[in-house]
Amino acid sequence: MYIESVPNRDSPPAILLRESYREDGKVRKRTLANLSCLPTEVIEGLKLLLRGGVAVPSAEAVFSVERSLPHGHVAAVLGCARGAGAASWFASAPKELQPLLLAMLVARVIVPASKLATHRVLHDDTASSSLGRVLGVGQCSADDLYRALDWLHEAQPAIERRLARQHLVGSTLVLYDLTSTWLTGRCCELAARGHSRDGKRDDPQIVFGLICTATGCPVAVEVFPGNTVDPATVAAQVSKLRERFGIEHIVWAGDRGMLTSARIEQVLKPQGMDWVSSLRAPQIAQLAAEHGPLQPSLFDERNLLELTSEHFPGERLVVCRNPLLAEERARKRGELLAATEADLAKIAAATRRERQPLRGEQAIALRVGRVIERFHMAKHLELSITDTSLSWQRRQEAIAQEAALDGLYVIRTSVPAAQLDAAAAVAAYKSLSHVERAFRSIKTVDLHVRPVFHYNAQRVRSHVFLCMLAYYVEWHMRARLKPMLFDDEHLDEASASRASPVLKAVRSEQAKAKDASKTADDGLPLHSFRTLLQDLATLAYNVTHTALNPEAKIVLTTRPTPVQAKAFELLGLNPACTQ
Known part of the structure; x- marks a missing residue:
């Protein structure tokens, strides 16, 4: 038997209960009853019964939804964290702390906040996501999170050693750089005033250095007092790689403020390490004086020129000339000189005004000093200050000498050309x-390492380490989700096709097409990493029960949207399976 809807001209269709039978080898049907007078829900129930199902009065009478929590972003980050090996990182922790450590790691990616705020996110009564329920930590206390943080500090060397074995075996190039983040208050023993990369000169800070693979995958992080200068951190990192990780030979890539000549001589050479760095401006001027003017005609079509110098024995120097950079530096110098002269002209006018003219060599010099300090153009101007006047003229020779070096930078490396040619050395730097x-993501865009709410130095270090592990998970997620993000999937191919590594990297044609259309190849909208997590969060985790057994909880997840389904497909995850 079955129910069939039969069109009835301009009237509503007739709903008929029919059965089919076979007669003389043919299939025939006959009407058993006219059901047109029955309510729609009754007809739908009869259809379900005829298909072998069980009809119920209504869905509301069977299922009651107790909680509906954002879940998709939790399932995505948690699944990727487990896939990246997070469970093995925390395997040696006390059993009750293992899910808490995993929850803190995931929470840092989906909703970065203080540990007390994270506790509220996890707790059953105040949960704003499914994370606490999925990992079974909804009844944890704030002290439990701090105990987990203390354990993480003790486990940092072992976890970093595991990551180094996984990512640095067979690789000779590591990237190392340093950044800072400011603190509020004066209780942390690591807090000190130093060079702030964030322009927060009035606040104490901490400094942390990050070691990454050649592709940017983070491997280790170290926190230093805020007044630590960049080169002073190199020795500790070299010792870490050699003694803790057991890596005998490696090539360090660091900027010129990090791998100074003194640090190379005192740390890297005695340890048998190689390096890729660059020269400072005075060293470039010295090199130009040694080899004569570095004219554009000396460079080939790749804008590379390889030299040696007696001042850098055993090193290869790759001189790079970027025409666009030369043009930009010339423009900037001209604008700064013009701005400086405009302000000096105001001071000169003040010395000549009729009413209350500016008088006194010291008073005039104080105003001039503020202008010179603002634009840093004293090296290009010859100043003449008297008690009643101010005059100046440009040092054309000094300007010409600086202009001759516009667009030039020099890569220095100890790696033989057979292992790392000139173009590869530039690319490595x-x-x-x-x-x-990584710093941009950890500090501002995604993970928000600050504000740092810890005063204990041990917990500050473990907090920064937790942020590094969160970026490790994010780095792997980004690699898989590139087709859905504005990230350039073909950047390596575009870089390889460039005529010279000196030229500025450009986005591939495929990435430009994504930028223009704002959609992927399949027509779905593109996202940033953060907005994609927000989209995934709309996939809900519903805790329900039935009227027959209110104590038995049934978890139902909503059906993924096309965007969510694609994201989970790229990640290789099922949002309904998070245990």
Whole structure:
């Protein structure tokens, strides 16, 4: 038997209960009853019964939804954290702390906050996501999170050693850079005033250095007092790689402020390490004086020129000339000189005004000093100050000498050309941009390492280490989700096709097409990493029960949207399976 809807001209269709039978080898049907007078829900129930199902009065009478929590972002980050090996990182922790450590790691990615705020996110009564229920930590206390943080500090060397074995075996190039983040208050023993990369000169800070693979995957992090200068951290990192990780030979890539000549001589050479760095401006001027003017005609179509110098024995020097950078530096110098002269002209006018003219060599010099300090153009101007006047003229020779070096930078390396040619050396140095991206994500865009709410130095270190592990998970997620993000999937191919590694990296044609259309190849909208997590969060985790057995909880997840389904497909995860 079955129910069939039969069109009835301009009237509502007739709903008929029919059965089919076979007669003389043919299939025939006959009407058993006219059901048109029955309510729609009764007809739907009869259809379900005829298909072998069980009809119920209504869905509301069977299922009651107790809680509906954002879940998709939790399932995505938790699944990727487990896939990246997070369970093995925390395997030696006390059993009750293992799910808490995993919860803190996931929470740092989906909703970065203080540990007390994270406790509220996890707790059953105040949960704003399914994370606490999925991991079974909804009844944890805030002290439990701090105990987990203390254990993480003790486990940091072992976890970093595991990551180094996984990512640095067979690789000779590591990227190292340093950044700072400011603290509020004066209770932390690591807090000190130093060079702030964030422009927060009035606040104490901490400094932390990050070691990454050549592709930007984070491996280790170290926290230093805020007044630690960049080169002073190199020895500790070299010792870490050699003694803790057991890596005998490696090539360090660091900027010129990190791998100074003194640090190379005192740390890297005695340890038998190689390096890729760059020269400072005075050293470039010295090199130009040694080899004569570095004219554009000396460079080939790749804008590379390889030299040696007696001042850098055993090193290869790769001189790079970027025409666009030369043009930009010339423009900037001209604008700064013009701005400086405009302000000096105001001071000169003040010395000539009729009413209350500016008088006194010291008073005039104080105003001039503020202008010179603002634009840093004293090296290009010859100043003449008297008690009643101010005059100046440009040092054309000094300007010409600086202009001759516009667009030039010099890569220095100890790696033989057979292992790392000139173009590869330039590319290795430029790969430090991966570390800069990691700092940008950890500090501002995604993971928000600050505000740092801990005063204990041990917990500050473990907090920074937790942020590094969170970025490790994010780095792997980004690699898989690139088709859904504005990230350039074909950047390596575009870089390989460039005529010279000196030229500025450009986005591939495929990435430009994504930027223009704002959609992926399949027509779905593109996202940033953060907005994609927000989209995934709309996939809900519903805790329900039935009227027959209110104590038995049934978890139902909503059906994924096309965007969510694609994301989970790329990640290789099932949002309904999070245990």
